[in-house]
Amino acid sequence: MASTLTSQQPTPGPASTSTLTLKPGTAYADAWQRCVAVAPEAFRDDRVLNLWDAAWRPDGRVLPATTPVDGTPVAGAPRLDGPTAVRAVRAALDQHRAWRHVPLPERRARIAATLDALSEQRDLLALLLVWEIGKPWRLALADVDRAIDGVRWYVDGIEPMLAGRAPLDGPVSNIASWNYPMSVLVHAVLVQALAGNAVVAKTPTDGGVACLTLAFALAAREGVPVTLVGGSGGELSEALVRAPEIGCVSFVGGRDTGAAVADAVAGLGTRHVLEQEGLNTWGVWDFSDWAALTALIPKLFDYGKQRCTAYPRFVVQRSLFDGFLSAYLPAVRTVRVGHPLAVAGPGDPLPELDFGPLISVAKAKELADQVAEAVDRGAVPLHRGRPDPARFLPGQDTSAYLHPVTLLNPPPSSPLHHAEPFGPVDTIVLVDTEAELLAAMNASNGALVATLATDDRRTYDRLATHIRAFKVGHGTPRSRGDRDEWFGGWGASWHGAFVGGELLVRAVTRGPADERLPGNFPEYRLTP
Numbered sequence: 134m135a136s137t138l139t140s141q142q143p144t145p146g147p148a149s150t151s152t153l154t155l156k157p158g159t160a161y162a163d164a165w166q167r168c169v170a171v172a173p174e175a176f177r178d179d180r181v182l183n184l185w186d187a188a189w190r191p192d193g194r195v196l197p198a199t200t201p202v203d204g205t206p207v208a209g210a211p212r213l214d215g216p217t218a219v220r221a222v223r224a225a226l227d228q229h230r231a232w233r234h235v236p237l238p239e240r241r242a243r244i245a246a247t248l249d250a251l252s253e254q255r256d257l258l259a260l261l262l263v264w265e266i267g268k269p270w271r272l273a274l275a276d277v278d279r280a281i282d283g284v285r286w287y288v289d290g291i292e293p294m295l296a297g298r299a300p301l302d303g304p305v306s307n308i309a310s311w312n313y314p315m316s317v318l319v320h321a322v323l324v325q326a327l328a329g330n331a332v333v334a335k336t337p338t339d340g341g342v343a344c345l346t347l348a349f350a351l352a353a354r355e356g357v358p359v360t361l362v363g364g365s366g367g368e369l370s371e372a373l374v375r376a377p378e379i380g381c382v383s384f385v386g387g388r389d390t391g392a393a394v395a396d397a398v399a400g401l402g403t404r405h406v407l408e409q410e411g412l413n414t415w416g417v418w419d420f421s422d423w424a425a426l427t428a429l430i431p432k433l434f435d436y437g438k439q440r441c442t443a444y445p446r447f448v449v450q451r452s453l454f455d456g457f458l459s460a461y462l463p464a465v466r467t468v469r470v471g472h473p474l475a476v477a478g479p480g481d482p483l484p485e486l487d488f489g490p491l492i493s494v495a496k497a498k499e500l501a502d503q504v505a506e507a508v509d510r511g512a513v514p515l516h517r518g519r520p521d522p523a524r525f526l527p528g529q530d531t532s533a534y535l536h537p538v539t540l541l542n543p544p545p546s547s548p549l550h551h552a553e554p555f556g557p558v559d560t561i562v563l564v565d566t567e568a569e570l571l572a573a574m575n576a577s578n579g580a581l582v583a584t585l586a587t588d589d590r591r592t593y594d595r596l597a598t599h600i601r602a603f604k605v606g607h608g609t610p611r612s613r614g615d616r617d618e619w620f621g622g623w624g625a626s627w628h629g630a631f632v633g634g635e636l637l638v639r640a641v642t643r644g645p646a647d648e649r650l651p652g653n654f655p656e657y658r659l660t661p
Contacts (some may be wrong), residue, residue: 153527192211193194299450300641305641312439322352327536335366395628411577429464470488472484472489540559578601583604
């Protein structure tokens with residue numbers, strides 16, 4: 134959609150005066166009232182409910198929560214205690230034992246009906262994502278659409294994927310990060326249920342509460358055996374990770390938490406899918422198509438690089454550094470940051486932005502502090518984005534917003550040197566040899582994606598095999614993919630079965646007794 138807002142980052146000078154207002158009908162209060170009207174069983178006047186044992190329940194202590202968009206209050210997750218979560222998992226096992234015998238045509242019909250219901254509430258689900266996790270409207274709609282379209286692909290072609298396979302012995306437990314509630318979490322849950330499993334999901338602590346509650350309410354209405362509970366990971370891990378009733382643990386999140394989950398499931402022998410972060414890198418070697426790189430740079434900032442497949446590290450051949458900067462700096466200055474729902478006039482479309490706020494004030498401060506510390510220890514700041522007041526509401530809280538930053542050579546002591554920042558901070562490392570290039574691209578012991586930009590296909594073919602990433606692009610970014618595209622990771626970025634396409638179904642079903650699932654396991658690594 135077209136935007137009436139300027140597409141350039143401001144240059145230093147007098148602040149402009151904002152005349153923007155919130156687009157009518159998009160206030161959080163409007164979205165909340167629509168949720169209450171659509172799914173009154175799941176929403177109360179001031180809170181969402183937990184769903185377990187096929188009933189919506191007002192249990193759990195609700196902690197205060199705010200939106201990163203402007204710091205105003207939103208609904209927080211009702212946090213169950215450990216014993217109640219254990220009861221919820223045991224109830225899910227009872228649902229699982231019944232659901233696994235439901236004929237596939239009926240399961241398909243119920244999932245298809247859920248997708249129809251989600252489609253009817255597409256705009257509301259997207260609006261909730263804007264308020265709860267700060268996604269710009271374009272990306273919020275894409276998150277909803279990818280979930281719906283992706284699951285429809287499975288509904289249409291599930292029969293051959295299930296041939297000779299059976300549901301697991303217990304429900305699938307889902308613990309996912311906040312950044313893609315629909316296209317990652319809801320997508321996985323509905324495919325797991327289509328394959329014959331009851332499913333349990335934990336509401337992410339940092340956001341997505343109302344969006345997921347609405348989506349699960351629509352699924353539950355169609356008789357899909359779903360459980361949705363909130364709570365702290367530490368308190369609920371006994372039930373969601375270690376409970377003997379669980380047939381598979383599906384986790385998406387950071388390495389520290391993922392390592393603890395990996396240790397737990399390894400000791401129990403539980404089926405698992407653990408997607409973790411890695412430092413995804415973009416290498417530049419014997420390269421000359423700078424115009425193509427310039428066109429790509431703003432797209433790499435989608436959602437403020439708060440994605441598991443974002444590229445925050447560029448590894449650049451030293452002799453090409455001047456060409457790289459000439460291509461990179463003009464592009465990064467065009468990245469658009471602002472309030473996702475601010476418009477100049479009531480009839481104007483919502484703004485086209487690359488990203489809005491980060492997930493929280495705490496995350497924005499953490500990254501700002503890491504940048505300052507890295508510069509103090511020798512990193513060279515090449516770019517610092519500045520806020521454009523014309524992209525924000527007058528007087529709004531902007532504490533969760535961090536504008537693009539680019540650093541050259543972060544020191545080894547900085548987290549920005551070896552870990553994914555999960556925010557709009559790019560780092561550049563210069564190298565002189567192919568060996569240095571590969572070492573720098575493999576700095577985090579495994580990644581989900583990587584890209585090598587080089588003019589010579591033979592050079593790409595020779596070097597790409599040594600890059601420790603599940604997907605490696607030749608001058609183009611890689612992503613999780615949709616429908617029949619597989620997804621996984623190498624090294625510490627992934628533990629357990631790979632997913633995507635038929636592999637997602639295989640990961641949550643049982644095949645032959647001697648089956649070795651494609652995945653990254655302590656005892657073996659098997660590619661599809």
